[in-house]
Amino acid sequence: MRSRAAAAVLSREGFKEAYSMEGGIRAWNGLRAAGPPEAGMAYFETAQKPEEMIALAWILEEGASKFYREMGKRQKGPDEAALFKELSEDEEKHKTSLFSIYQKRAGKGADSAFPRSLLSLESGVDYLEGGVLLNKALEWTQGQELRDILDFSVSLEANAIDLYIKMERKAEGGEAKEVFRALSNQERNHLKRLTAALQTLIS
Amino acid sequence: MGIMDYFKPVDTWPPDKVRQFLNEVSPQDYNLVDVRTPKEYEQGHLPGAQLIPVGELESRLKELDRTKPTITY
Numbered sequence: 001m002r003s004r005a006a007a008a009v010l011s012r013e014g015f016k017e018a019y020s021m022e023g024g025i026r027a028w029n030g031l032r033a034a035g036p037p038e039a040g041m042a043y044f045e046t047a048q049k050p051e052e053m054i055a056l057a058w059i060l061e062e063g064a065s066k067f068y069r070e071m072g073k074r075q076k077g078p079d080e081a082a083l084f085k086e087l088s089e090d091e092e093k094h095k096t097s098l099f100s101i102y103q104k105r106a107g108k109g110a111d112s113a114f115p116r117s118l119l120s121l122e123s124g125v126d127y128l129e130g131g132v133l134l135n136k137a138l139e140w141t142q143g144q145e146l147r148d149i150l151d152f153s154v155s156l157e158a159n160a161i162d163l164y165i166k167m168e169r170k171a172e173g174g175e176a177k178e179v180f181r182a183l184s185n186q187e188r189n190h191l192k193r194l195t196a197a198l199q200t201l202i203s
Numbered sequence: 204m205g206i207m208d209y210f211k212p213v214d215t216w217p218p219d220k221v222r223q224f225l226n227e228v229s230p231q232d233y234n235l236v237d238v239r240t241p242k243e244y245e246q247g248h249l250p251g252a253q254l255i256p257v258g259e260l261e262s263r264l265k266e267l268d269r270t271k272p273t274i275t276y
Contacts, residue, residue, distance in 0.1 A: 002257045003275040004213045006238040009260050011213075015269045019216045021276035025239070028218045028249065028276070041210035048209070056209055121206060131210045158257050191258045199240040 001151050005158030008042035012162060041130035043163050050176075051106055053167050055115035057183075058098045060163070063128040064156055065091035070138060071149060080146065083197055087153075087190055094183055101179050129159035150198040157191040160184075221274055225250070234273040236260075249276065 003020040010018035021028065048056075065088045072084030102114055116123055126134035141149055164184035171177045216224070225235070230251050237248045238257040248254070255263050267273060 002238050004215070006236065006257045006260055006275040007213045007215075007273075009257075010264075010267075010269075010273055010275070013261075013264055013269070015267075015273050017214075017272040019214045019221075019272070019274050021221050021274060022215045022217045024276050025243075025247065025249070028221070041207075042213050044209055044211045056206075059206075119206060127206055131206045154257060161261075188258070195240055195256060195258050199242055202240060202242040202246070 001155035002158065004042075005155040005162070008159065008162055011042065012166065041132075042159070043166060050167075050170065050172075051102060052118050053163075053170070054098050054102045054105070055118040057163060057167065058095050058102075058115045059119065059121065059127055060129055060160065061091045061094045061098065063126045063134045064088075064160070065095070066126055066134055067128060067137060067156070068153070071141070071153075074141075075146070080197065083193060087193075090186060090190065094186070097179055097183065101176050104175070129156045129163075147198065147201055150194055150201065154191060154194045154198065157187050157194060160187040161191065216274065221249075221276075224272075224274070233271050234267045236267070236273060236275045238275050252276075 001024075003024055007018040007020040068084045068088035068091065072081050072088060075081040075084060099114065103111070106114070115121075121127075128134055128137055137152070141152075161184050164180045164187060168177050168180035168184065171180055224233070235249060235252045237244050237252040237254045238260065239254075240256055241254060244252075244254045253266070255266065
């Protein structure tokens with residue numbers, strides 16, 4: 001899953017041909033590939049309205065926050081539980097930053113449309129990066145090893161960084177650019193913490 | 204608009220296609236990048252793969268020739 005996020009980064013950076021090997025090293029070795037259904041989508045760089053992208057980012061932060069909160073509850077190790085809990089809390093803060101940027105653009109009267117109406121999303125359905133349904137991802141985590149869950153989390157963060165870099169590039173106002181830059185930096189920090197946890201687990 | 208309008212699939216190759224490609228193409232003509240952690244790389248990697256963990260990819264893009272096909276795993 002990490003490799004799909006990596007291939008998405010390469011495409012964004014102008015690599016004409018970037019391919020992710022399906023199933024990673026496990027599939028190379030003839031083993032069954034891990035990963036929740038439908039994971040492995042990248043952002044489509046099209047001319048969406050900035051408000052829509054802010055709403056999309058907010059929805060994905062909410063999905064990630066719920067995902068991490070659930071993972072935090074399930075972990076028996078105190079370090080892992082604390083890591084997921086902190087990640088979830090950070091994503092909540094990101095929602096606040098995004099909403100405030102949205103309000104500045106759209107004015108307070110537009111609050112009721114944010115975020116779901118802007119994206120024509122029904123209420124009560126949560127999404128993760130790549131458009132993966134939160135429920136499907138949570139179902140998938142049942143019976144998975146921590147290692148697979150960390151791998152998936154790393155791909156979530158790498159995709160989040162990708163989205164914020166794209167949003168920063170597109171943002172017109174200096175303030176919005178700064179917010180998106182701060183968000184991508186915070187997600188980079190998440191990615192570091194998750195890869196460190198993954199590295200500790202593998203020995 | 205639905206949520207999937209904001210996403211597109213990442214190009215993927217099945218392992219057999221990668222295997223065939225690596226057999227047929229000279230190593231100078233592609234990038235093969237292992238984006239896992241150093242420990243996972245040490246435990247086994249594809250022949251000729253270079254290690255760039257996903258978190259370091261952005262800052263180490265100069266190590267890759269972007270005109271060549273690039274395979275990540």
